[in-house]
Amino acid sequence: MTQRKWLYGAAAVVLVGAALLLRGLWSPQGAVAQSPAASRLVPVEVAIAVKSKVPVRVEAIGTVTPIASVAIKSRIETEIVGVHFADGASVKQGDLLFTLDSRSIEAEIKRVEAVFGSARAQLEQNERDVERYVELFAKNATSQVTLQNAKTQVNIWRGTSESAAAQIESLKVQLSYCSIRAPIPGRISQANVKVGNFVRPADTAPLATINQMAPVYVSFAVPQRALPDIRQAIAAETATVNAFVPGEQNHATGQVTMIENTVDASTGMAMIRATMQNANEILWPGTLVNTQLTLRVEEAVTVPSNAIQVSQQGTYVFVVKDGAVSVRPVTVERTVDGAASIRTGLQPDETVVTDGHLLLTNGTKVSPRQRKPGV
Numbered sequence: 001m002t003q004r005k006w007l008y009g010a011a012a013v014v015l016v017g018a019a020l021l022l023r024g025l026w027s028p029q030g031a032v033a034q035s036p037a038a039s040r041l042v043p044v045e046v047a048i049a050v051k052s053k054v055p056v057r058v059e060a061i062g063t064v065t066p067i068a069s070v071a072i073k074s075r076i077e078t079e080i081v082g083v084h085f086a087d088g089a090s091v092k093q094g095d096l097l098f099t100l101d102s103r104s105i106e107a108e109i110k111r112v113e114a115v116f117g118s119a120r121a122q123l124e125q126n127e128r129d130v131e132r133y134v135e136l137f138a139k140n141a142t143s144q145v146t147l148q149n150a151k152t153q154v155n156i157w158r159g160t161s162e163s164a165a166a167q168i169e170s171l172k173v174q175l176s177y178c179s180i181r182a183p184i185p186g187r188i189s190q191a192n193v194k195v196g197n198f199v200r201p202a203d204t205a206p207l208a209t210i211n212q213m214a215p216v217y218v219s220f221a222v223p224q225r226a227l228p229d230i231r232q233a234i235a236a237e238t239a240t241v242n243a244f245v246p247g248e249q250n251h252a253t254g255q256v257t258m259i260e261n262t263v264d265a266s267t268g269m270a271m272i273r274a275t276m277q278n279a280n281e282i283l284w285p286g287t288l289v290n291t292q293l294t295l296r297v298e299e300a301v302t303v304p305s306n307a308i309q310v311s312q313q314g315t316y317v318f319v320v321k322d323g324a325v326s327v328r329p330v331t332v333e334r335t336v337d338g339a340a341s342i343r344t345g346l347q348p349d350e351t352v353v354t355d356g357h358l359l360l361t362n363g364t365k366v367s368p369r370q371r372k373p374g375v
Helices: 002-026 103-138 144-176 224-235
Strands: 042-048 050-066 069-072 078-083 096-100 179-181 186-188 208-211 216-223 240-244 251-264 269-276 288-304 309-311 314-321 324-329 331-336 339-344 351-355 366-370
Touching: 042 314, 050 224, 050 331, 050 339, 103 144, 216 224, 216 251, 216 288, 224 251, 224 269, 224 288, 240 269, 269 288, 288 351, 314 331, 351 366
Parallel strands: 042 366
Antiparallel strands: 042 351, 050 216, 050 288, 069 208, 078 096, 096 179, 186 208, 216 269, 240 251, 240 288, 251 269, 288 339, 309 314, 314 324, 314 351, 331 339
16 A cells, blocks of 8 residues: 555656656746737638618508409300300400300391381381472462371371381390400410300309409508608609519519508508519519619718627627627618628728627627638
């Protein structure tokens, strides 16, 4: 036991001596001890604050609605004998859509035309009788009663012929209902009824529906506090709207054409409607879209939005100067397309940290580098 204790003691002395020797070699006499955090440089990515033009926007979720939508229905009771469009096709105004059975109307037109011809013949005969009775009455060869009766017959057959002519016109209008044409241009739905079905004006379901596709409306709600700026932008003709469909690379552009005349008291929101040309049919009725209402363009100091940090005291940035960072409180006006517009706290050409904030405190030494393009 005594020998083992001596061995342990000798080993401890050797270890302490070795530690002192290494300390003397590592830390020269008179050197000042420094913490690793204080001595090393923190690598950070930086960007330069620039003064640029920033659009003032209001963003909201909008809904696409057609300017015109027509439900196609039959005006007469008859059978469908022809469907002349493909389901979901694009149609022009005046295109033939449905053909209805018109045989009974055509037969009725022929019957009334015969009545009209007979009435015209009777009218002409009575007009000749009136002319003859007028001559005879002038010679005292006939009575006045006979002349008056002849004139009455003229009026009767004239009324009969005019009534028949009116019936013919009415039947021709009904005959035109047998050829159903597109009242507006747009895109048609599927045909809800096919050839052989009997249709009536009282049917609740339409034969098909046409939605106008260009232009269309986009409606969205904005806070009431934005209404003064929106009205000013409309008056200055600078209020433009971009509508983005999720998953679609292209977008539609239009102008604000209406502000609803009331504000919803329960939500404090007002409805805005924009007219979009939609020439390439990006927007479809019923689609939810992301809308950007641009009111105007202002000049402001901007930095990348990832330079902005948030604390309990508010927003701030790390400003790089002379190889060290300092905390600078800033006021962010808005963030547009990844760039933060700074109202106060930052000047153009100042350098701010955009990445590497976690290791930074006020006064930390840094090794700045610019962000690589596309990273």
